[in-house]
Amino acid sequence: MQKVNSFIIDHKKLVPGVYECQVNGVFTYDVRFVRPQDAVYKGLFMDPKVAHTLEHFMADYLRTKTNEEFSSTLLYVGPMGCLTGFYFLTSVSYSSEFWRKLVLECVEHILTQDTIPGAAELTCGNYKYFDLQGAKEFIGKVIIPNFTSDEFSSEYPYCQE
Numbered sequence: 644m645q646k647v648n649s650f651i652i653d654h655k656k657l658v659p660g661v662y663e664c665q666v667n668g669v670f671t672y673d674v675r676f677v678r679p680q681d682a683v684y685k686g687l688f689m690d691p692k693v694a695h696t697l698e699h700f701m702a703d704y705l706r707t708k709t710n711e712e713f714s715s716t717l718l719y720v721g722p723m724g725c726l727t728g729f730y731f732l733t734s735v736s737y738s739s740e741f742w743r744k745l746v747l748e749c750v751e752h753i754l755t756q757d758t759i760p761g762a763a764e765l766t767c768g769n770y771k772y773f774d775l776q777g778a779k780e781f782i783g784k785v786i787i788p789n790f791t792s793d794e795f796s797s798e799y800p801y802c803q804e
């Protein structure tokens with residue numbers, strides 16, 4: 644049986660960064676905000692309400708606050724189940740530096756906001772389940788330091804078979 648790609652990545656060695664994977668012509672970006680070891684041993688991961696809040700802001704920012712040349716290639720934005728990062732899917736390839744800058748722009752924008760886009764009964768499946776203050780704290784404590792760090796990477800560490 645073929646192994647799922649993410650199960651051959653050594654998550655004990657994985658550091659914050661943006662990692663590209665291409666499957667069937669779609670580019671999937673593993674936008675890793677936090678080192679999995681820091682999630683497990685230091686509790687540095689997104690609370691589900693924080694992940695939901697960031698999802699609304701990031702989807703809105705990437706779709707409506709970027710140029711059409713980019714936004715027309717964006718297919719999907721969503722949090723990882725392990726709550727250590729997001730997946731971005733696009734129809735064309737972008738560099739990890741491109742994503743690093745865009746994520747930093749997006750989170751700096753979120754820090755100035757006091758209304759969550761799309762947080763309404765009509766447009767969300769769970770419109771009271773948010774934590775804007777927690778999202779801002781996660782941005783300041785985890786995303787900005789990790790995405791401005793020299794440790795930021797775009798090369799997956801693979802498991803030794």
Ligand SMILES: [Zn+2]
Nearest residue numbers: 695767768769
């Ligand atoms: Zn929602």
